[in-house]
Amino acid sequence: MQQYFNQLAATATAALRPREVFTAFVSGEDSDFCRFNGAKVRQAGSVKQCKLELRLIDGRRNAQGELSLSGVRGEDEQRVLHMLGLLREQLKQLPEDPYLLYATEVHSSERRQISDIPDSAEVVSRIVDQAKGVDLVGIYASGSLYRGFANSLGQRNWFETANFNFDFSLYLRADKAVKTGYAGFAWDESAFAAKLATAKAQLAVLDQPVRSITPGQYRVYLAPQALAEVAEMLSWGGFSLKAQKTKQTPLLKMIEAGVRMAPSVTMIEDTAGGSAADFNDLGYTKPAQVKLIDAGVYRDALISPRSAQEYGVATNGAGSDESPQSLSLAAGSLSDEQILPTLGDGIYLNNLWYLNFSDRPAGRVTGMTRFASFWVDHGEIKQPLNVMRFDESILRLFGDKLVGLTAKRELLPSSRTYGQRSLEGVHLPGAVIDDFSLTL
């Protein structure tokens, strides 16, 4: 595909008129999906897709278009030329764009992740075999993914990988379930069997009388998967320069009023340690790391080229949404053995669900507990809990309510597949939080 993309870029370059520049960003996949319910197949299929984002620039005027590629060279060349023509017509009617910024220094790159993914249908057969007798529900996604950049100045960037992500739950009854997953670049039957066995063992713990608790303040442990939901809320404008400048960041109090998180909280956009491409759609290369929060203090924002131009600062290669793609929270010091004793009497939360802001400028979020949640009594897991709603400030959750972060972190690749399979992920520890507010 890389060679094909470069050929299309050459076609586009040849079609340019004097003064014109183009940028192109391609993203595509050749994926298999198999959806399970009750350890049986609900839907299975394959999706082959490739989309191309083209931007035509003439002086300070620019217009962008996106088109799906067919994989047939003559047809795609026509589509690219047609889109260029459409964009050229648009430019005639557009004013100059004061915030246009694109890479003019050529920095080409190429990166391929080594993988050995198995035949998907074969994996599906193994899953069905191993899941006999349990109520397994979820999705297996597998296949190749790529991202590429080209411009008429000669820059070429390519990133390609192939991976699988089996995101699944085992259900006991009603909403009592254990959620887990197995993702990677090569299928290891014994590793999958171990994941399944662990989930089955946790399911047995759920098979006890359920405890209902009343709203109030509780000490809780948020496992890395639960903390990932909180991190996603932070990523929704929390580190965006535009959100900062327009006062819409949920971290407004950190920026405007000097509020700090706990000194143990350090967050970075860890492009070097993540699995996303290290270049953006305007040709800028991302630094290996951007320190977002340093020992509890807000430090750097993610800055798209457009925001850079608008606010007079340098871009750090962020995409237009200025949200992290590989967010990493530094580990703490709590060992696995210390989690339950530190929790004492409280709640062990494996997962949170459906978070949203209840007061965005104050950084307050609401959401639900989901899947396996347990009541812990004197450092011992006692009973599963019914789901509860929480409403809590992220600033306090990572601030004065933070008891400690775990020493062990989990690398959690995103299982999102809106439009296409995601390359994002987070690297997070677990966290013990005091006085966590449950409201319903």
Added chain:
Amino acid sequence: MLDGRIKKLFNETQPQVDFASLRYHRDSEDSATVRQDVLQPLATRRDEGVMVTVHHRGGTGYGATSELTETGIRAAFARATAWAERTAAATVTDFSRLQMPHLQGTFRSPIKQPWDSLSLGAKVELLTTLSRGLKASAKIVDWSASLWHQRSERLYLTSGGGEIYQDFDRLMPMLSVTANDGTETATRTFGRMAICRQQGLELLDQSGFRTAGQQIAEEALALLVAPNCPAGPRDLLLSPDQMVLQIHESIGHPLELDRILGDERNYAGTSFVTPEMFGSYQYGSKLLNVTFDPSRAEQTASFAFDDEGRPAERAHLIKDGLLLRPLGGTVSQARSGMPGVANSRADSWRRPAIDRMANLNIEPGSSTLADMIAGVERGVYMRTNCSWSIDDSRNKFQFGCEWAQLIEDGRLTQVVKKPNYRGISASFWRSLKQVGDAASFEVLGTPYCGKGEPNQAVFVGHATPACLFSDVDVFGGE
């Protein structure tokens, strides 16, 4: 209308299987935004591809491709057929026994003023003018005016001679104003993204888009100095642009049959509704009447057939508060043995059809908005959704709105900020006290209803009047 190219390709490539279908999509999207009086880069999107589906030997498989050649579609069918054969022994139902529809028909959005009837330059000029009108104060720190347009043509062909062509044309105008003072920020929008319909540019006048700017700017500024919404139980009057989310999350999703069957338990969740409840469960007060209504042509999710070729008809899901019928398409109906509706839908050629809401509406009642306000001694009137969260069984919810006013002794009084409320679906709808009449009824929707594995986001319509609920737990911000 499409030429015969796709039909010819389907006829040439369909395999010898129990059932085969091809769903072709040709989509175009255009959007323009003027933010802080500066035109943002235009977005132009062209997308084309097919989804083929095979049921064979009891199994099922699909293949999606944008390679619209005999080779490409044949390869997609080969992959779909291989999936059907490889999974046949372990599927949730015997797919070969399903009675899939093979009908013919067409649908077109009722467009009066087409998107292209106004030049790009004129659209930019309109948005620039509207944008300039939004900056009413130095405290307004961000503001924008946008137009988003989508045309989506779909051709559905089946091995039994089914042939359905549908041509959807949607428009969504948007305005947004954000005001700030220190650590206080307030945003008001023009219905957020709820004003989305299958209409042409006539929607701009019908919806009041051209004249709404001054009011939302003033309201954003008023919120900056308003006290927090008080906490505690109060009567709650919800405007249609909040009712949209209330219907969507706590009626629509719980009634989706695939959730009830467990398909969504790993992602979007399950439902507190069980099959035995249909026909006997009192979902809400006797004032609650909910319809699946694909026949209101201008509503955003109207269609003549769903994406598995089933003809779409209006049906009551809840009548006089009684739960009658789930939202389930052909496959879910066969699996469950329950009646449903034509709601099997996909967001694009990349995704298979699943049970979705389409237009899910609350029928108008008999109360005027003035009467509802006049009848409240101690309450809150909330408008325009800005926050939504609900548990995976679709029971414990919490919603937030952009704007609220207290209702005291039958009158709208103090503006209050950061209004939120929480409740439980199973009891909330029984507290429905009054339903607005046709004068407060608005045809709204949302372009982003997320669900499914792999994930997909579809347009959903919700037409509703304002509604009044008693004794709801309301509260404000920090």
